[in-house]
Amino acid sequence: xxxxxxxxxxxxxxxxxxxxxxxxxxxxxxxxxxxxxxxxxxxxxxxxxxxxxxxxxxxxxxxxxxxxxxxxxxxxxxxxxxxxxxxxxxxxxxxxxxxxxxxxxxxxxxxxxxxxxxxxxxxxxxxxxxxxxxxxxxxxxxxxxxxxxxxxxxxxxxxxxxxxxxxxxxxxxxxxxxxxxxxxxxxxxxxxxxxxxxxxxxxxxxxxxxxxxxxxxxxxxxxxxxxxxxxxxxxxxxxxxxxxxxxxxxxxxxxxxxxxxxxxxxxxxxxxxxxxxxxxxxxxxxxxxxx
Ligand code: G1P
Numbered sequence: 347x348x349x350x351x352x353x354x355x356x357x358x359x360x361x362x363x364x365x366x367x368x369x370x371x372x373x374x375x376x377x378x379x380x381x382x383x384x385x386x387x388x389x390x391x392x393x394x395x396x397x398x399x400x401x402x403x404x405x406x407x408x409x410x411x412x413x414x415x416x417x418x419x420x421x422x423x424x425x426x427x428x429x430x431x432x433x434x435x436x437x438x439x440x441x442x443x444x445x446x447x448x449x450x451x452x453x454x455x456x457x458x459x460x461x462x463x464x465x466x467x468x469x470x471x472x473x474x475x476x477x478x479x480x481x482x483x484x485x486x487x488x489x490x491x492x493x494x495x496x497x498x499x500x501x502x503x504x505x506x507x508x509x510x511x512x513x514x515x516x517x518x519x520x521x522x523x524x525x526x527x528x529x530x531x532x533x534x535x536x537x538x539x540x541x542x543x544x545x546x547x548x549x550x551x552x553x554x555x556x557x558x559x560x561x562x563x564x565x566x567x568x569x570x571x572x573x574x575x576x577x578x579x580x581x582x583x584x585x586x587x588x589x590x591x592x593x594x595x596x597x598x599x600x601x602x603x604x605x606x607x608x609x610x611x612x613x614x615x616x617x618x619x620x621x622x623x624x625x626x627x628x629x630x631x632x633x634x635x636x637x
Contacts, residue, residue, distance in 0.1 A: 349491050349557060350397050351465075352390040352472040355458035356383060357403030357449040362606050371406045372605065373476045378618050381412060382604050384438070386474045391442060393487035395472060398444045399465045401458045410446060415439045454576025456566045463563045470494065473579075475554025477606075479613055482599025486555050493531055493595045494557040497523075500586060502534070503555035504594040505601055510543040515551035516580035517541055518594050527595065534592040539572070539580035550594065552580065553601055562586055 360372030367375075373383035387398055402409060416435065423432040449461045459473060472487055480486040486503060493501045504518060516539045520532030536547055556579070566582040586592060602616075603609030618628045 347470055349393075349395060349470055349472055349494065351469065352395045352398055352474055352487070353459060353462045353466065354383065354386060354390075354398065354400045354474055354476060355449075355455055356400050356406060356409060356476060357452065357458055359452065360605070363610070369405070371408055373406070374408045374412065375604075375610070377479065377604065377610075377613050378621060378624070381409075382479060383409060383476050384412070385479050386476045387413075387442065387444075389480065389485045389487055390472060390474055392485045393472075393491060395487070396442065398442050399462050400444055400446050401449050401462055402446055403449050403452070410444075413439060413441070413444050452576075453571070454574075454578055456569055456577035456579040456582045459558070459579060459582075460563060460566045460577070466560065466563075468560045470500075470557060470559050473554075473556040473558060477604055478554035479602045479604045480553075480555070480597065480599045481602070481616075482597065484598070486597045486599055489597050489599075490555055490557050490595055493527060493593060496525055496527075497531070497591065497593050499591040499593050500559050500562065500583065501557040502537075502583070502592070502594045503553040503597050504532070504550045505553050505596060506549050507551040508549055512546045512549055512551055513540055513543050515540065515553075516578075517546045517548060518550045518552060519547035520550060520594050523593070530596040530598075532594045532596075534583075534587060534594050537580055537584055537587070537592075539578045550596070552594070553597070555597070559586075559590065561589060565589070 356373045360367030363372050374381045445465050447461055447465055449458050490501050490503060516537055518534050519536040520534050522529055523531045523533050525531050562582060565585045569577050569582040569585060572578055602613035604613050619625045
């Protein structure tokens with residue numbers, strides 16, 4: 347079955363980026379000149395997905411406004427003859443049609459997926475977390491879809507994380523599978539959300555891209571809350587694995603943690619350096635800095 351739909355959980359508070367996120371959604375912080383959520387939605391679209399579902403919450407209206415038509419701004423740009431900017435602004439609202447659903451309480455990632463159930467229905471779908479920005483030749487979601495098509499199971503994105511940082515992630519225990527994806531696919535044998543470093547089952551961290559079969563909904567409905575009162579997607583996947591095979595895929599590409607201050611800065615610098623209109627001037631500027 348083709349993957350047509352993607353869910354973007356965007357109800358999180360963004361506490362790691364305070365105070366910038368006190369009154370604006372973390373998804374709207376700009377990497378160079380584009381909000382982070384737009385990068386992730388563009389990745390989904392470039393992977394052949396045309397149904398976008400954003401799970402929002404209180405204080406997230408700026409996301410809806412960003413992807414909506416802005417008549418006032420368009421009229422002003424038009425009257426001032428700023429055609430380039432006008433085209434850019436119009437392209438955003440024409441890009442894609444988006445359905446929004448509200449997660450009324452911050453009950454975790456698993457719960458966020460569950461509130462999207464009526465909009466997803468009974469078909470496999472993608473989940474993309476806006477904190478993870480992935481720069482890749484073939485969009486990460488497209489790579490994941492290829493693995494899904496091969497194995498017809500849910501697929502999690504994974505990346506090697508060395509050292510104690512592993513305890514900031516969901517971690518899988520997996521067996522490498524021999525398929526055409528050159529040693530990058532694993533059959534998942536177990537997974538655990540944010541284990542202590544000493545208890546991590548491997549150095550394979552779960553990164554925010556998932557292809558999920560619709561059975562995940564039934565499983566999440568019976569996944570209990572963790573100590574912090576949240577329904578974790580990782581714990582739901584653990585139950586799903588008892589019913590059907592689950593795979594992880596070590597994607598090709600570079601991932602930035604845009605939900606973290608240092609990760610956000612790294613992404614900003616590298617994305618700016620890649621820009622044809624800014625890169626070389628910015629590189630000159632960085633080279634002459636003394637520190
Ligand atoms: C979530 C998931 C975690 C995963 C991470 C990837 O955690 O719960 O399993 O490793 O995303 O970014 P969060 O960073 O939202 O706490």
